[in-house]
Amino acid sequence: MSQPRVTVIVPAYNALPELTECITSVMEQTLGQDQLEIIAVDDGSTDGTGKELDRLAALCPALHVIHQENSGTAAVPRNVALDRARGDYVFFLDSDDYLGPDALRRMVAMADENRTDIVLGKMVSVGGRPVPTAVFRSNKPRTDIFSSAAYRTLGCWKLFRRSLIDRLELRFPPLRNTEDKPFTATAYLNADGVSVVADYDCYYHRDRENGNNLTRTAQSLSDRMQGTRMCFETVARHLGPGPRRDQIMRRHVEWELCGPVWWLLLRESEESIRERIYPELRAWVVNWVTDAIIERLEPRDRLLLHLLRADRFAQVLTVVRDAKKDAGRGHVIDAGRAYWNHPLFRDAAVGVPDSAFDVTDRLPVHQRTDAVRWDEEGVLRLTGRAHLEDIAPEEATTDLLLRCYDAEHPEIRVPTRARPGTDAGFAADLDLRTAAAGAPLGRGRWNVFLDVRARGVRRTVRLAAPEALRSAGGRPPYEGITVPDRGRPLTLTPYVTPWGNLSLNAGQEIPRDDPRYRVTGMAWHRSRPGTLTVTGTTADEGPGGLRLRVENSAGERRELPVVPGRDGGTFSAELAVRGLRPGRWTVTLAPPGAPCVAVPRPAGLGAAHWLRFARPYAARPVAAASETTLVVEVRPVALAGVARRKLGEAVRRIRG
Known part of the structure; x- marks a missing residue:
């Protein structure tokens, strides 16, 4: 008998009617029944769960059913199944829930390719049951619990490498509630890498029709x-x-x-x-x-x-x-x-x-932007209101701050004037042609902030766009103006971010959302230092003229064509970041004849290091640089800082 790739463990107690869909979703996995071992443990059910499992087992040789007396906890049946598991990986599936058809194939492939011990598959709420979301914002081929949101989810509904479980001699404590948290925490703290599959709905998490989920009924401190x-x-x-x-x-x-x-x-x-x-x-x-x-x-x-x-x-x-x-x-x-x-x-x-x-x-800032408009002379005029909670509005003083998030331009402060007859009303005139000490606003994308002060308290928050534009959806741009900048035309365009905030774009194309293209993975190449590998999917038959683009605030741009995948619906590209000059570079997709598409910043992407002319360089994503798009900063490594850090680490090891 060949060894299965995955053992799926399903504890079941009075699990009808959801049980049938749960087990069927495993039987129909694209991974194939010949690669599966399904162990379902009937924990003393009285509603026909045992008979239904036996019926399904007659249809599926991969399904093995164990009947036992009721233990009162999901821990005991999981442990019974673990003692018999033979798969390279183990996946725990609750009898209330079910899997997407391609879930196990994708998770196994992620673990195999990245040699990780734990894989999290995207969870989907059914019937309003809460599911984690932060960790599933993007694929993470290889990360850990310190640089990702993985540790926020301690449920055991994950793919575990069985050798990790065996090495740790892991079993679930026989508790009615929270029995999976010590198990998962121990696995996380000893795992050689964690992967996240975020581009496919893997695990459907639901409440039972009768409300008898064990974690719902065992609700006491x-x-x-x-x-x-x-x-x-x-x-x-x-x-x-x-x-x-x-x-x-x-x-x-x-x-x-x-x-x-x-x-x-x-x-x-x-x-x-x-x-x-x-x-x-x-x-x-x-x-x-x-x-x-x-x-x-x-x-x-x-x-x-x-x-x-x-x-x-x-x-x-x-x-x-x-x-x-x-x-x-x-x-x-x-x-x-x-x-x-x-x-x-x-x-x-x-x-x-x-x-x-x-x-x-x-302390909350109460704000409202009433209007944003160009005047006849090309000045951007903003009016609104802002004050700090529990401080009289008339005590507030407000300035605007402009901060460029993809270039190292100095911060620009724009004083406002009070609007007579309004509580905490302000007005500001922003001449983008002379905003930077008499010169046009530097090239790049600028976030606009309110700096609100009262009675010594100071809060700086993003400036919200007018309600009419935020409720319109998407990121509608305002009409821009074009001004000369050292002999080249510079277009200045205000726009609304997906979070409803106002930003300013100086001379760069604003990335848009395009459902035809989706980035699904990003990682530094293992054998080519300083090379960023980007993978994605396309709704078209092939990527056509799609290109991966990097651009800096000086207007320098590089593009390279993406490589189509074998099935025609995927693509990949390898960007040699090591060849870019120092500074910040924005990464986007450039479809033919269409606006550029944002490449999201993956939470688990760390730094890359390489040597250039015998000097160490590094590239790392800039977390605060953009709300929507990956920005990579290329810089030489300060050798003195590295030496101090290594010395500090050595001292801590000696003291520890």
Whole structure:
């Protein structure tokens, strides 16, 4: 008997009617039944689930059914199946859910090609059940939990390399809830690479028609405590103290500690809270929650953690009970800082530090852009309103800031003038022909910000486009003007971003969305340093004259044709970034006779390094450079900085 590529494990308890679609979706995988082993475990069902599994097994030699007494948890049937699994990979599928037809083939191919131990397939909500989205914004051939959003999803609905599971002797703890989180966390922390398939709907996640999902019915804080403890202990066992541990611990502090406390604590009896739950919550905070974690959380979580750390049992119950009422208490402004006006703010008897209530960097800016128009002389005139929450509008002072995100032009500040008869109204005249110290706006794309100040508090936020244009959808450009710039024409065009903000384009084509072309993968070439590999799909029979384009703010442009894939619906291109001059380069697709198409920045793409004339160079994506498009910065590596970093790492290893 040949070894299967994938063992799909399905625990099932009273799983009708969804079970049939679940198992059928595996049987019909394009990977082929000869490459599959399906192990379904009937966990003492009483609704005919066992008989339905036996019926399906008679139709599919790859399906093996195990019947056992009810265990009350999905952990036990998963472990029973793991003991029998033979596949190169293991995939866990809940009996409520189902797979897209090509899901396993794509995930196995991703793992094989990139030699990764875990693959996440894009999840889709069915019936409104929450699914993670941040990690699935783009394909990630190879990443890790520190440079991607993968650790935000600790459900076990993933493809795991079986050798990783065997090496770690991984099994699920027999818990009613959160049983998969310690399992997945341990796998993540020991995996040799993580991949993400984001360009295909792999996993359909749904609620049962009868609402009896185990994770829905086991909804008490008591059900979660042991699994949460195991998560904290797992992270501490595999990561030493420091920023990396804090980054991972923060996920558990927010989602497994604070979140359930606000949601579930008061469902427990006060005796149970006092004698059993509260002491453990406090121990987690004392042992695992650092100041660096607390300062990155929202104010109500900061307050809760400080109270737990200070052993304030009565106040913990009070702030949880009054959370909804206290959320709307507004803010106190003092010495240029904004604080949440909570009843415990500066209560000397409780002693919670002011930093727990500090919302200066989160204080909302209320803004409205009324009009953006050109006047007869080619000046862009903007009018609107802006003020800080809980500060009188007439106290606000507002300027505009222009920041170029794909070139290193200096920031430009544009003072505004007050509009008589309006609260916090402002008006600004922006002459783009002379904005840069008497010269035209530098070539590139500029984001427009509001810099709002009042009573020493300062907040800088993106300028929203007028409501009429934001509600129109898409990214409609305004009419532009063309001015001379050192002997060359320069077109200046305001436009609206997909997020509804106003930006300015100086002399570059604005990337558009085009459903015919989609980038599905991006990675640095393994054997050719400084070469970026881009893959994608096209709705046309072939890519035709499609080209990959890079352009800098000086107007320099390079293009190369893409290579069609074997099936005619895919393409690839290899961009030799190492041949570009230092600076920032925007990467787009250039279809023949059509506007350029944005190439999105992949979250997991790191830096590339190479030597040029015996000097080290690097290229890395610039995270803050564009909301929509990949911008790569090419720079020589500062050798002194590298030496200092390596020395610091050596010192930390010696001390650790």
